[in-house]
Amino acid sequence: HHTIAECMIFANRAVAQRISTAFPRSSLLRRHQSPHEASFRRLIAAAAQRGHDVDTSSNEALARSLDAAVDPRDPEYNRALRRMATAAMTEAEYFDTSTVDQDDWSHYGLAVSHYTHFTSPIRR
Secondary structure (H helix, E strand, C coil), X not given: CHHHHHHHHHHHXXXXXXXXXXXXXXXEEEEECCCXXXXXXXXXXXXXXXXXXXXXXXXXXXXXXXXXXXXXXXXXXXXXXXXXXXXXXXXXXXXXCCCCCXXXXXXXXXXXXXXCCCCCCCCC
């Protein structure tokens, strides 16, 4: 399943890049805006209780922090932190490229600049 998901993300990125290049003022893409820093307060506090620092300065830093925040005695701990991180994020949304400045097209959750749903969104 992981390999299929990665392939779907790759295909969706490639199609988004292609259609937005060919039709820069009329493409349907999907974006995920960066969450407000305050949204992560609960996550940061929960991780700190077990001695882990969570860096929310970027989506890549957040991913690295979550990967490192593991308690071998409690496998649910990391899953709980990841659920808290997801809850802190804004919802992704579809948009028309003519209505949003290109600097705001990125998908924070996937850490990509262009994204759309070209493949079947099987998880929805």
